[in-house]
Amino acid sequence: MTPAVALTVAGTDSGGAAGIAADLATFAALGVHGACVVTAVTAQDTTGIRDVHPVPLASVESQLDAVLDDLPVAAVKTGMLGTPEVVELLARHLAGRPLVVDPVLVATSGVVLGDEHVVAAYRAHLLPAATVITPNAHEAAVLLGRATDPATAAAALADTGPAVVLTGGGTRGTCTDWLALPGQRPVARTHRAVPTTNDHGTGCTFSAALAAHLARGADLDAAVHHAGLFTVRQLDVSRRWTLGRGRGPVAHTTPTGEPA
Ligand SMILES: Nc1ncnc2c1ncn2[C@@H]1O[C@H](COP(=O)(O)OP(=O)(O)O)[C@@H](O)[C@H]1O
Numbered sequence: 352m353t354p355a356v357a358l359t360v361a362g363t364d365s366g367g368a369a370g371i372a373a374d375l376a377t378f379a380a381l382g383v384h385g386a387c388v389v390t391a392v393t394a395q396d397t398t399g400i401r402d403v404h405p406v407p408l409a410s411v412e413s414q415l416d417a418v419l420d421d422l423p424v425a426a427v428k429t430g431m432l433g434t435p436e437v438v439e440l441l442a443r444h445l446a447g448r449p450l451v452v453d454p455v456l457v458a459t460s461g462v463v464l465g466d467e468h469v470v471a472a473y474r475a476h477l478l479p480a481a482t483v484i485t486p487n488a489h490e491a492a493v494l495l496g497r498a499t500d501p502a503t504a505a506a507a508l509a510d511t512g513p514a515v516v517l518t519g520g521g522t523r524g525t526c527t528d529w530l531a532l533p534g535q536r537p538v539a540r541t542h543r544a545v546p547t548t549n550d551h552g553t554g555c556t557f558s559a560a561l562a563a564h565l566a567r568g569a570d571l572d573a574a575v576h577h578a579g580l581f582t583v584r585q586l587d588v589s590r591r592w593t594l595g596r597g598r599g600p601v602a603h604t605t606p607t608g609e610p611a
């Protein structure tokens with residue numbers, strides 16, 4: 352048999368919480384073979400990011416060519432891309448495929464992972480090529496160039512072309528994500544909040560789970576639903592962990608190994 356294949360294009364996190372580590376672990380937990388294209392190497396742990404080393408554009412392109420020439424990639428997710436040239440390259444190579452764009456611009460620790468040139472390249476090239484984008488409220492405000500309420504922001508971003516899941520993580524009471532499809536009223540998806548600080552990599556995990564479910568053939572609505580359930584369940588696991596001196600990793604794998 353041929354397993355479902357998903358590709359992540361993202362940065363590494365040496366602490367194993369976010370980026371490529373989160374994505375490949377999430378793909379594996381959901382029974383999907385994961386391929387990866389590395390865009391940047393970060394020296395990072397649970398307390399923050401010490402250093403970022405971008406991978407040369409030619410190397411990103413040859414990694415991408417190697418994967419796309421050989422494997423039946425059913426869905427792609429992008430995370431930290433780092434430079435406007437990489438953002439443009441991906442828009443050229445990935446348009447027309449099921450494409451989840453997690454516009455990683457600022458780490459939880461506050462370090463900027465995408466400057467204004469990267470933001471401009473997202474707006475001009477990658478957002479119009481995406482199937483669905485998964486910004487948090489801050490990233491949505493940066494992409495739109497203005498701060499507004501989440502439902503309005505989700506609808507405004509959907510008007511630029513892709514479906515939008517504007518994520519609203521939080522540790523008290525409930526969390527609300529807004530799903531907006533182009534030309535339609537945004538819909539609120541509210542679920543319980545897990546009270547934990549072990550949430551480093553949560554946005555990566557959610558968008559990787561979304562790509563994994565699309566790769567397995569789910570439609571967008573079902574993929575968003577299952578990615579949300581998966582993420583909450585993994586936070587339920589990591590809330591019981593003691594790992595690292597800072598914001599611990601979300602648990603990407605399930606104890607049972609069963610797809611969510
Ligand atoms: N503490 C939490 N409890 C439950 N769900 C959470 C929690 N934190 C984030 N989520 C969910 O995880 C997904 C990613 O959200 P978010 O944390 O906003 O991403 P990011 O890491 O990009 O800021 C969303 O579905 C959000 O609702």
Ligand SMILES: Cc1ncc(COP(=O)(O)O)c(N)n1
Nearest residue numbers: 362363369370458459551552
């Ligand atoms: C390589 C890489 N990619 C993405 C993030 C964002 O993750 P978070 O918002 O949990 O810090 C990160 N910190 N590092």
